[in-house]
Amino acid sequence: MVVRGSGVDLKRFQPRPEPPGPVAVAMVSRMLWDKGVRELVEAVGRLRARGVALRLELVGAPDPENPGSIPGDRLAEWNRSGAAEWSGPSEDVPGVWAQAHIAVLPSYYGEGVPKSLLEAAACGRPIVAADVPGAREIVRHGENGLLVPPRDVPALAGALERLAADPNLRRQMGERGRQIAAAEFGEDIVVEKTLHVYRELLGKRYP
Numbered sequence: 001m002v003v004r005g006s007g008v009d010l011k012r013f014q015p016r017p018e019p020p021g022p023v024a025v026a027m028v029s030r031m032l033w034d035k036g037v038r039e040l041v042e043a044v045g046r047l048r049a050r051g052v053a054l055r056l057e058l059v060g061a062p063d064p065e066n067p068g069s070i071p072g073d074r075l076a077e078w079n080r081s082g083a084a085e086w087s088g089p090s091e092d093v094p095g096v097w098a099q100a101h102i103a104v105l106p107s108y109y110g111e112g113v114p115k116s117l118l119e120a121a122a123c124g125r126p127i128v129a130a131d132v133p134g135a136r137e138i139v140r141h142g143e144n145g146l147l148v149p150p151r152d153v154p155a156l157a158g159a160l161e162r163l164a165a166d167p168n169l170r171r172q173m174g175e176r177g178r179q180i181a182a183a184e185f186g187e188d189i190v191v192e193k194t195l196h197v198y199r200e201l202l203g204k205r206y207p
Contacts, residue, residue: 026100
């Protein structure tokens with residue numbers, strides 16, 4: 001049996017209406033290059049150059065012990081230039097999703113089931129993610145989000161543009177994401193599956 005991810009608190013992470021204002025894209029993650037941050041900043045920059053009004057919020061801390069960590073001065077420069085709004089880590093992730101229209105994780109890191117995407121889905125936000133193992137567990141292409149090839153900036157930009165231009169599609173995908181999170185990834189479901197594995201193993205070991 002495979003237990004997919006550690007689950008999500010469906011009471012804490014609840015759907016909320018979209019906020020007003022320009023479409024906001026949020027990424028909640030450690031700030032590592034191989035999480036696809038550079039590609040995301042570039043994709044949003046390309047869209048803005050074509051007149052697509054997007055806000056990009058990066059939420060998370062660098063990881064200085066990791067050789068792939070994005071330097072703090074680069075994150076600060078993106079802040080100063082307006083390329084992205086980096087706010088560091090947040091203890092109010094439900095609040096982050098409440099202020100966002102689209103969740104994104106273009107990671108090619110080698111994820112498990114990304115917790116941030118489970119939480120975004122539970123909050124009713126459509127997702128754009130790299131088509132890699134882990135992300136595929138929660139993102140069903142065309143249902144609750146869009147999957148794009150890893151490190152493909154034009155494809156990433158195209159997926160973001162599609163969702164930014166279509167509020168009805170965002171709503172439909174957000175509702176479907178909440179359904180998937182509730183049916184498959186609630187903490188009680190994951191805990192029960194985990195306990196079942198232990199019961200099976202102990203039963204075989206101690207008949």
